[in-house]
Amino acid sequence: MTTMTIAKAINEGLRAALANNPKSLLMGEDIGPLGGVYRVTDGLIAEFGPDRVVDTPLAESGIIGTAIGLALRGYSPVCEIQFDGFVFPGFNQITTQLAKMHARSNGNLTVPVVIRIPYGGGIGSVEHHSESPEALFAHTAGLRIITPSNPHDAYWMIQQAVDCQDPIIIFEPKRRYWLKGEVDVQEAGTAADPFKAHVLREGTDATIVAYGPLVPVALAAANAAAEDGRNVEVIDLRSLSPIDFDTVTESVTKTGRLIVAHEAPTFGGLGGEIAARISERAFLSLEAPVIRVGGFHMPYPVAKVEEDYLPDIDRILEALDRAMAY
Amino acid sequence: MGATHLPSTEFDGTAVDDQLEAEAEAAMGEPPAPMVQLLCPEGKLGTHPVFSEYAEKLDPEKLRRLYADMAAIRRFDVEATALQRQGQLALWVPLTGQEAAQIGSGRASQPQDYIFPTYREHGVALTRNVDLAELLRQFRGVSNGGWNPKDTNFHLYTLVLAAQTLHAVGYAMGIQRDQKLAATSDPARTEPAAAVMAYYGDGASSEGDVHESMVFASSFNAPVVFFCQNNHWAISVPSTVQTRIPLSNRAKGYGFPGIRVDGNDVIAVHAVTEWALDHARQGKGPVLIEAFTYRLGAHTTADDPTKYRESAEEDSWRAKDPLIRLEKYLRTQHLADDDFFAQVKADGDELASYVRRTTHDLETPDIRNAFANTYVEAHPLVAEELAWFEEYSAGFAAGDSDEGADAGPGTQADTEAGSR
Ligand SMILES: Cc1ncc(C[n+]2csc(CCOP(=O)(O)OP(=O)(O)O)c2C)c(N)n1
Numbered sequence: 004m005t006t007m008t009i010a011k012a013i014n015e016g017l018r019a020a021l022a023n024n025p026k027s028l029l030m031g032e033d034i035g036p037l038g039g040v041y042r043v044t045d046g047l048i049a050e051f052g053p054d055r056v057v058d059t060p061l062a063e064s065g066i067i068g069t070a071i072g073l074a075l076r077g078y079s080p081v082c083e084i085q086f087d088g089f090v091f092p093g094f095n096q097i098t099t100q101l102a103k104m105h106a107r108s109n110g111n112l113t114v115p116v117v118i119r120i121p122y123g124g125g126i127g128s129v130e131h132h133s134e135s136p137e138a139l140f141a142h143t144a145g146l147r148i149i150t151p152s153n154p155h156d157a158y159w160m161i162q163q164a165v166d167c168q169d170p171i172i173i174f175e176p177k178r179r180y181w182l183k184g185e186v187d188v189q190e191a192g193t194a195a196d197p198f199k200a201h202v203l204r205e206g207t208d209a210t211i212v213a214y215g216p217l218v219p220v221a222l223a224a225a226n227a228a229a230e231d232g233r234n235v236e237v238i239d240l241r242s243l244s245p246i247d248f249d250t251v252t253e254s255v256t257k258t259g260r261l262i263v264a265h266e267a268p269t270f271g272g273l274g275g276e277i278a279a280r281i282s283e284r285a286f287l288s289l290e291a292p293v294i295r296v297g298g299f300h301m302p303y304p305v306a307k308v309e310e311d312y313l314p315d316i317d318r319i320l321e322a323l324d325r326a327m328a329y
Numbered sequence: 330m331g332a333t334h335l336p337s338t339e340f341d342g343t344a345v346d347d348q349l350e351a352e353a354e355a356a357m358g359e360p361p362a363p364m365v366q367l368l369c370p371e372g373k374l375g376t377h378p379v380f381s382e383y384a385e386k387l388d389p390e391k392l393r394r395l396y397a398d399m400a401a402i403r404r405f406d407v408e409a410t411a412l413q414r415q416g417q418l419a420l421w422v423p424l425t426g427q428e429a430a431q432i433g434s435g436r437a438s439q440p441q442d443y444i445f446p447t448y449r450e451h452g453v454a455l456t457r458n459v460d461l462a463e464l465l466r467q468f469r470g471v472s473n474g475g476w477n478p479k480d481t482n483f484h485l486y487t488l489v490l491a492a493q494t495l496h497a498v499g500y501a502m503g504i505q506r507d508q509k510l511a512a513t514s515d516p517a518r519t520e521p522a523a524a525v526m527a528y529y530g531d532g533a534s535s536e537g538d539v540h541e542s543m544v545f546a547s548s549f550n551a552p553v554v555f556f557c558q559n560n561h562w563a564i565s566v567p568s569t570v571q572t573r574i575p576l577s578n579r580a581k582g583y584g585f586p587g588i589r590v591d592g593n594d595v596i597a598v599h600a601v602t603e604w605a606l607d608h609a610r611q612g613k614g615p616v617l618i619e620a621f622t623y624r625l626g627a628h629t630t631a632d633d634p635t636k637y638r639e640s641a642e643e644d645s646w647r648a649k650d651p652l653i654r655l656e657k658y659l660r661t662q663h664l665a666d667d668d669f670f671a672q673v674k675a676d677g678d679e680l681a682s683y684v685r686r687t688t689h690d691l692e693t694p695d696i697r698n699a700f701a702n703t704y705v706e707a708h709p710l711v712a713e714e715l716a717w718f719e720e721y722s723a724g725f726a727a728g729d730s731d732e733g734a735d736a737g738p739g740t741q742a743d744t745e746a747g748s749r
Binding site for chain 1: 473474484487498502503510541545701703704708
């Protein structure tokens with residue numbers, strides 16, 4: 004058991020993946036000598052050389068498109084997109100090509116490409132550096148999407164993503180890159196199924212589902228609620244495609260109330276999908292409508308007002324109050 | 330990296346390099362790129378300082394083969410168009426006029442080379458031994474592919490314009506890595522060097538992916554040949570809307586050779602492509618070939634060319650027909666006689682009847698295939714929806730037997746079933 008940040012955990016996970024799989028390679032902008040703008044690939048080019056850690060031309064469609072070609076040739080590329088808002092030049096390759104290649108070929112071809120995207124706000128940055136576009140990708144069949152919220156998951160999820168034969172996007176909560184936690188690097192047995200949700204805190208009065216950057220916020224809200232005598236269960240979703248509805252359903256069957264929190268705009272977001280599914284699956288257990296806590300229907304606002312935009316403890320507690328009032 | 334890359338803002342005062350000056354002038358004045366042509370429309374063979382050597386490798390047997398291939402694919406095209414008109418295909422994308430560009434380039438490739446086509450490369454498919462009936466699966470609406478690319482190193486058709494040019498470069502980067510891995514693991518092992526070919530059109534050349542693919546190919550010196558068929562029209566838009574300069578000139582901007590070839594001259598296309606593939610396989614980097622040709626018919630069976638172009642233009646290109654040109658040459662050189670051409674025609678008719686027969690028989694897949702192939706690994710949402718679908722379908726099966734024999738055509742139950 005060692006302690007490290009999420010950024011370091013991904014770095015170590017990538018190191019292990021490169022060492023274990025000679026056909027794996029990293030591709031992206033500034034990931035070589037600089038080690039990426041968040042230093043997540045720090046030191047890897049020195050260890051594995053420029054054929055395994057590739058500083059690509061500055062072209063997102065080019066990065067994803069050539070990764071698809073490499074995967075068709077038997078390689079396992081891991082692409083870094085520098086920031087969430089810059090994935091869109093590569094959106095076409097991801098949604099029309101990467102997601103569909105296996106299906107279009109009747110299962111003859113596989114394209115095990117991993118795409119890493121630092122996402123979300125809260126770092127006081129300029130526009131296009133704070134977005135949460137996960138729903139746009141979750142809506143696309145053929146892609147898998149995971150998002151770690153702690154160093155242990157980050158270390159293992161990146162390696163599991165490289166092993167996965169399906170294309171997979173790993174959304175990395177950039178404002179948590181420096182969050183420290185324990186990582187068990189020894190036993191592969193400590194790596195949980197990346198597509199299963201985790202119940203982080205047990206409770207009986209309501210369930211809060213969150214993922215990625217909002218997991219610590221959800222936990223803090225549950226702790227605050229406990230001071231008011233409310234016993235709240237917290238689930239870290241971990242996987243956004245597929246979503247582990249079984250774990251959420253089981254929790255809601257017990258608590259009768261559900262709050263889903265994410266940074267992405269509420270409208271058309273994953274919260275709506277979760278609310279709808281849980282209404283179908285556990286309608287008779289629900290004591291209140293599922294309440295969503297998310298971003299507003301606006302482009303991510305300027306940094307000076309992002310505090311007002313981002314769901315925080317109080318916004319989750321307000322939702323909890325509303326749920327409890329039914 | 331580091332000190333050797335220190336930028337300088339100083340001119341060192343020496344004379345500007347002649348070559349650079351000439352290039353700058355050329356870029357500003359844009360003299361027309363010379364077009365490689367060996368077999369002229371009258372059927373006479375000319376010479377070229379670089380490519381004649383490659384053309385000489387085409388012995389009489391190979392030349393007859395090129396003719397037979399072009400004739401076969403033209404016959405196939407006629408048959409597929411007829412199938413579409415008869416409602417057997419959802420759409421057809423004809424290639425008539427482009428036979429030389431496709432057969433010439435496809436026949437120049439080696440089995441170990443990997444080809445990324447767009448959606449009109451039926452002639453290239455033929456040279457890669459793709460079963461042409463399988464090629465029709467996509468247009469019949471029973472598959473989004475239809476063949477296994479691994480069997481023939483001929484990738485699936487790509488309908489999103491230019492997307493495959495990047496896949497080609499990535500694949501070529503994979504070949505480079507394979508060579509290095511092979512050299513380190515077993516230096517004695519010699520595998521034939523391989524290259525990749527990416528096909529795209531004059532319209533697609535405007536897509537950003539083509540630009541990005543050329544930047545990547547150039548930066549990594551990837552063994553890839555870009556094969557642009559400039560057939561002058563992107564549906565209804567002429568190539569002048571896509572470019573002010575010969576498309577082959579663009580290669581210069583990326584730092585690799587660009588060759589404009591007469592795309593209706595199968596001998597020149599073969600020679601140029603063989604040269605380019607050799608160049609790529611030898612580790613010398615990418616090449617762009619622009620095959621200057623013409624789409625004689627409609628863009629697809631959904632198109633009406635009379636709305637946007639003059640028939641005189643088509644007529645002028647008919648005079649450059651790639652088949653007639655080679656036929657003239659074969660006859661004047663006494664390399665083929667009436668019997669040969671009669672045999673080619675008979676073989677074409679046989680191919681057409683085979684395709685017609687097999688197309689009718691292409692079986693409609695079960696939608697369960699789509700459930701099975703959306704992901705490689707098990708996915709709970711797919712499993713859940715499949716389970717729902719099975720139950721729903723089973724409900725109808727039970728319903729059918731309940732309602733008994735007298736629920737004949739036109740009944741309420743039938744109408745409902747028909748609209749689901
Ligand atoms: C990204 C994209 N945009 C638009 C289309 C619709 N489309 C299909 S073919 C075509 C014209 C293509 O022209 P060109 O690249 O010259 O190839 P050609 O069909 O002439 O062989 C268009 C616009 C498409 N398939 N993909």
